[in-house]
Amino acid sequence: MPSYKLTYFNGRGRAECSRLLFAAAGKAYEDCRVVREEWLKLKPTSKLGQLPELEVDGQKYGQSRAIMYYLAREFGFYPSSNLEQLAVDEVVFVLEDFFNAIVKAMFAKEEEKEAKMKEFKETQLDKHLAMLEKALEGNKAKGFFVGDKLSVADIATYDCVSGMKVRFPGCLDSYPLLNGLVDKVGANEGIKAWVAKRPETQM
Numbered sequence: 001m002p003s004y005k006l007t008y009f010n011g012r013g014r015a016e017c018s019r020l021l022f023a024a025a026g027k028a029y030e031d032c033r034v035v036r037e038e039w040l041k042l043k044p045t046s047k048l049g050q051l052p053e054l055e056v057d058g059q060k061y062g063q064s065r066a067i068m069y070y071l072a073r074e075f076g077f078y079p080s081s082n083l084e085q086l087a088v089d090e091v092v093f094v095l096e097d098f099f100n101a102i103v104k105a106m107f108a109k110e111e112e113k114e115a116k117m118k119e120f121k122e123t124q125l126d127k128h129l130a131m132l133e134k135a136l137e138g139n140k141a142k143g144f145f146v147g148d149k150l151s152v153a154d155i156a157t158y159d160c161v162s163g164m165k166v167r168f169p170g171c172l173d174s175y176p177l178l179n180g181l182v183d184k185v186g187a188n189e190g191i192k193a194w195v196a197k198r199p200e201t202q203m
Helices: 016-025 034-046 064-075 082-106 110-137 153-169 176-186 189-197
Strands: 004-009 029-033 051-058 060-061
Touching: 004 016, 004 034, 016 064, 016 189, 029 034, 029 153, 051 064, 060 064, 064 153, 082 110, 082 153, 110 153, 110 176, 153 176, 176 189
Parallel strands: 004 029
Antiparallel strands: 004 051, 051 060
């Protein structure tokens, strides 16, 4: 089996879905977390000058989504048919827009942050949750986005939406399929164990 090292800051951010994929698959890896000062020293030796970065048997690779998709394929969390891949990718890119919208609000200037978070809640939160709920409706009998088993779309949704549940209590009350999916993914033994022990961070 290859040796893996995932390097990122001490937060969930753009690396957490990859960590969750390792957890769900029960695969060992080195979870390397760096502070900004350490990263500035490491940056010249990195592949793309950005984090996260994955090393596979010492070979470095960048870009969070590329890393996530590689791990999903390696560990069996990405479907084989083109149409099912399209359905998975659709969800992942909705999540990317969702993530970018809340990051923009969270990292606004301090004097603007409260207004930006209010704007996010009023214009983005339900918009994206409704998209995800609708995507689940076509496969609601099985409870996943695609097919009858866990995929990277489900894991990435858990990563994004479980955080929203904490930040905006009650936000899933109108989205029973999505709420059920989050609970189902969270009950996966590997993911449950990882979430119980992972470092407490803001995001």
